[in-house]
Amino acid sequence: DQQVKQNSPSLSVQEGRISILNCDYTNSMFDYFLWYKKYPAEGPTFLISISSIKDKNEDGRFTVFLNKSAKHLSLHIVPSQPGDSAVYFCAARGGKLIFGQGTELSVKP
């Protein structure tokens, strides 16, 4: 039972354009959401988070949007840079931290 789903295994974007990574969840009791970025041969690193009482949180080029009615969150990266190429995991807190399967982002110069 996958409570947090990232339905796109991969995404390719041109440098300078917007990257939009999506995440869906099933449990309406989740109250906190996070995005992690993972480079090869490294562990995931925390990127940005959002509480369920908000619908948007912004940090530099990264913005996370939360749509509670749709049980959907997205991560926007503007502008995308080649160094953003990595696997992105969304995660939701529901007693424990539950991760999605990840989306591999490739930003092409």
Place this chain on the structure above:
Amino acid sequence: DSGVTQTPKHLITATGQRVTLRCSPRSGDLSVYWYQQSLDQGLQFLIQYYNGEERAKGNILERFSAQQFPDLHSELNLSSLELGDSALYFCASSDTGDIYNSPLHFGNGTRLTVT
């Protein structure tokens, strides 16, 4: 560098064997988490310890066990290994047991290959 140290980086062993994965959390962090990442799978939560005590349990098999020692390092023991146990095992730490105030900091993982 997250400050979380995992050893060994790679481990190759045979089915039926037992292995121990080790994790040293960031200095000052009291909570340790173990996650498993299999091929095409997300990070599956296994178990959490806080200051030596088990705090939460996830999809951890009975063949697996963990503990956190007084110096706060943690070990994950995997026994009667099967081919399907081949995966990346990540340890993460946080300064409290509550991820709301303290996002997890991950180590670089131990890649286990069971042949």
